[in-house]
Amino acid sequence: MEYALDAVDITKKYGDYTALNKVNISVPKGSVFGLLGPNGAGKTSLIRIINQITIPDTGMVKLHGQPLAPHHIADIGYMPEERGLYKSMKVGEQCIYLAQLKGLSKSEAKSRLHYWFNRLDMEGWWNKKLQELSKGMAQKVQFIVTVLHQPSLLIFDEPFSGFDPVNANLIKDEILKLRDDGATIIFSTHRMESVEEMCDHIALIHKSNLVLEGRLNDVKQHFRDRKYAVSLICSNQEESFSRIPDHFQPMKLQLSGLDNTLDFQIRIPESVEVPQALHTLTQLGELTHFSEVIPSVNDIFIQTVDQHG
Amino acid sequence: MDKLWLIIKREYLNKVRNRTFIVMTFVSPLIFVAVALLIGWLTSMNSDEARKIAILDMTGQDYAALFQSNERNEYIPLEQVSEEAAIEASKQADYYGLLVLEAGPLGLKRMSFYSDDSPSSGFLESVENRINKKATDNRLIYEGIDLDVLNKSRVNEELQLQKFTGEKTSKVSGWVKIAAGGAAGYLLMMFIIIYGNMTMRSVIEEKTNRIIEIIVSSVQPIYLMVGKITGTSLAGITQFLIWIVVGIILMGVSTVFFGVDAFQNPVNAEAMMQAQDASKIQLIANDIAQLPLLKLVGCFLIYFIGGYFLYASIYTAIGAAVDNETDTQQFMLPVILPLMLAIYVGFFSVMDNPHGTVAVIFSYIPLTSPIVMLMRIPFGDIAWWEIATSMLLLYLSIIGVAYLAAKIYRIGILMYGKKTSWKELYKWLKY
Numbered sequence: 001m002e003y004a005l006d007a008v009d010i011t012k013k014y015g016d017y018t019a020l021n022k023v024n025i026s027v028p029k030g031s032v033f034g035l036l037g038p039n040g041a042g043k044t045s046l047i048r049i050i051n052q053i054t055i056p057d058t059g060m061v062k063l064h065g066q067p068l069a070p071h072h073i074a075d076i077g078y079m080p081e082e083r084g085l086y087k088s089m090k091v092g093e094q095c096i097y098l099a100q101l102k103g104l105s106k107s108e109a110k111s112r113l114h115y116w117f118n119r120l121d122m123e124g125w126w127n128k129k130l131q132e133l134s135k136g137m138a139q140k141v142q143f144i145v146t147v148l149h150q151p152s153l154l155i156f157d158e159p160f161s162g163f164d165p166v167n168a169n170l171i172k173d174e175i176l177k178l179r180d181d182g183a184t185i186i187f188s189t190h191r192m193e194s195v196e197e198m199c200d201h202i203a204l205i206h207k208s209n210l211v212l213e214g215r216l217n218d219v220k221q222h223f224r225d226r227k228y229a230v231s232l233i234c235s236n237q238e239e240s241f242s243r244i245p246d247h248f249q250p251m252k253l254q255l256s257g258l259d260n261t262l263d264f265q266i267r268i269p270e271s272v273e274v275p276q277a278l279h280t281l282t283q284l285g286e287l288t289h290f291s292e293v294i295p296s297v298n299d300i301f302i303q304t305v306d307q308h309g
Numbered sequence: 310m311d312k313l314w315l316i317i318k319r320e321y322l323n324k325v326r327n328r329t330f331i332v333m334t335f336v337s338p339l340i341f342v343a344v345a346l347l348i349g350w351l352t353s354m355n356s357d358e359a360r361k362i363a364i365l366d367m368t369g370q371d372y373a374a375l376f377q378s379n380e381r382n383e384y385i386p387l388e389q390v391s392e393e394a395a396i397e398a399s400k401q402a403d404y405y406g407l408l409v410l411e412a413g414p415l416g417l418k419r420m421s422f423y424s425d426d427s428p429s430s431g432f433l434e435s436v437e438n439r440i441n442k443k444a445t446d447n448r449l450i451y452e453g454i455d456l457d458v459l460n461k462s463r464v465n466e467e468l469q470l471q472k473f474t475g476e477k478t479s480k481v482s483g484w485v486k487i488a489a490g491g492a493a494g495y496l497l498m499m500f501i502i503i504y505g506n507m508t509m510r511s512v513i514e515e516k517t518n519r520i521i522e523i524i525v526s527s528v529q530p531i532y533l534m535v536g537k538i539t540g541t542s543l544a545g546i547t548q549f550l551i552w553i554v555v556g557i558i559l560m561g562v563s564t565v566f567f568g569v570d571a572f573q574n575p576v577n578a579e580a581m582m583q584a585q586d587a588s589k590i591q592l593i594a595n596d597i598a599q600l601p602l603l604k605l606v607g608c609f610l611i612y613f614i615g616g617y618f619l620y621a622s623i624y625t626a627i628g629a630a631v632d633n634e635t636d637t638q639q640f641m642l643p644v645i646l647p648l649m650l651a652i653y654v655g656f657f658s659v660m661d662n663p664h665g666t667v668a669v670i671f672s673y674i675p676l677t678s679p680i681v682m683l684m685r686i687p688f689g690d691i692a693w694w695e696i697a698t699s700m701l702l703l704y705l706s707i708i709g710v711a712y713l714a715a716k717i718y719r720i721g722i723l724m725y726g727k728k729t730s731w732k733e734l735y736k737w738l739k740y
Binding site: 048078080083 | 316323515
């Protein structure tokens with residue numbers, strides 16, 4: 001597989017504190033890569049290293065196979081979690097300035113900005129000062145500043161915070177479109193449902209260490225633990241539930257749809273074949289639903305973090 | 310390099326377009342003139358009411374006649390009473406003062422001035438001089454000396470001050486130099502503080518609104534720092550040059566309007582009387598013209614840029630180390646202290662002796678040299694090599710200080726929430 005970004009053995013210390021401990025991450029080209037971890041795990045440190053804002057103590061970062069060099073900044077777009085723009089500067093002027101810092105020419109920046117302003121319904125903002133815009137509007141400007149120089153690697157830190165659902169969706173679609181156009185996206189967030197929706201790869205950093213990395217489906221495959229959701233129609237729910245074998249570790253769900261329906265989860269032990277378990281369940285009532293419970297990213301996150309203390 | 314240029318341009322335009330800058334540049338000279346006029350007016354108001362001064366002359370030689378009441382002082386001769394009674398009476402009448410002349414065998418024995426206030430030394434001196442002159446004359450007459458002969462044979466030649474090169478100067482030349490040096494030094498200090506603070510605030514602003522992360526993911530922090538300092542200093546130079554141009558225009562205007570009036574139409578008698586003074590004024594004007602003005606302006610610019618870069622580096626480091634402006638207080642003292650020291654050295658040591666050891670040493674120490682050397686320059690004959698050495702030391706130290714400041718800066722701008730201590734700063738230097 002071709003990788004857009006390789007981080008090899010990255011260690012970063014601040015005085016006595018280790019922010020990153022021998023972290024290895026490979027981001028496949030054209031993927032949306034979810035960088036996850038609790039607060040203070042070291043995500044921002046890693047992102048800053050990729051952006052060459054700070055230098056790792058050991059290890060190296062490769063962009064498209066080449067060791068990271070100053071000229072690569074033009075090929076990376078970064079939207080920090082804490083958004084910031086000059087408050088008293090006009091929107092257009094500011095975007096041109098930031099684009100020029102990324103290496104675009106003034107005229108090129110201008111024409112691209114007009115394209116984006118048009119696309120995101122922002123015409124008429126050009127001569128407004130940033131402090132006149134609402135938070136959501138400022139976020140849109142920030143998004144454009146991040147993508148304007150058409151970098152091949154985009155890093156979004158909590159890209160949806162501050163957006164209303166309509167605009168969040170708009171931005172989500174824009175991000176996915178950028179990926180379809182060939183960009184690679186690194187995506188750091190605490191909103192697990194958007195990871196579920198958008199990411200095809202994830203990495204989890206916990207207490208400065210990489211504890212999980214891989215294709216989202218592979219990770220989920222790994223975390224499958226023979227958990228199944230079952231619905232039965234039966235006359236006496238309590239009685240039927242008590243008849244479920246104990247080694248299935250039955251767990252009743254409260255959100256029953258119908259009065260005569262019993263919804264519960266079981267975990268089928270290794271020693272029991274699934275068809276066999278299915279057979280046992282049919283003895284208890286009329287089986288209307290039987291499906292494997294695929295662990296959510298949320299579950300995986302919590303489980304992994306708990307496991308590593 | 311292109312990016313550095315971009316940053317300098319943005320910082321410069323940002324400062325220059327700012328409403329405060331425009332107001333400061335064009336209104337502050339007006340305010341300055343207005344304040345000067347106001348002070349002058351208030352001073353004249355202050356001495357409007359005549360002070361009442363009683364005179365008790367016990368000599369019988371009519372010294373009181375020496376003192377004619379005028380608009381400033383009203384003299385009240387007291388009849389023959391005792392000194393105690395005179396004091397009591399003056400107190401009762403709330404007089405400003407009481408002059409007592411006691412008789413002795415040779416006319417005047419003692420003179421005293423009673424006042425709860427402290428009269429100016431100029432006033433006291435003039436009182437002394439007048440009485441002493443009359444007392445001296447009296448004694449000379451008593452000794453049988455013809456005053457007319459004495460007065461005729463009195464030589465009263467004034468010392469003509471001249472340089473070895475032959476240029477004439479006035480006795481007030483020293484004051485002109487002090488004024489020029491003091492103004493230059495003080496202006497420089499104000500510029501350093503104002504523009505240094507501006508740089509610091511701009512760093513804090515970038516840090517608090519987090520644009521810093523976007524910028525440093527595009528350029529190295531050192532570029533941003535240097536660009537910011539340079540852009541702001543250019544704004545300062547712009548302001549200074551505008552002031553110079555405005556000053557030249559104002560001077561030209563004032564010569565046209567007042568100069569012609571004063572020298573060519575001496576209409577009233579008073580102006581005639583002041584004809585002699587006029588030549589004095591011309592001498593002072595000469596003095597001002599003879600000040601190394603070009604050298605002063607040139608050195609001002611070079612020392613402003615150097616001094617500003619030195620202090621601005623420190624200011625940016627402080628700005629990067631804190632989260633908001635109130636936290637800067639604890640770091641301010643070491644910045645203000647050398648500046649104050651320089652001003653004090655300038656006003657005391659330099660004016661006392663521009664070539665004294667203290668003055669010379671402080672005009673080499675980079676933190677104080679811009680101000681101290683600038684104040685020495687009007688006094689002339691500072692060798693070029695002295696100025697060059699002082700400038701060289703200043704600019705060399707900028708490299709060192711900026712290097713250390715950059716280390717603090719690049720770490721500080723990414724640190725949030727923690728209140729920074731001196732110890733912390735020291736640690737950052739070692740990262």
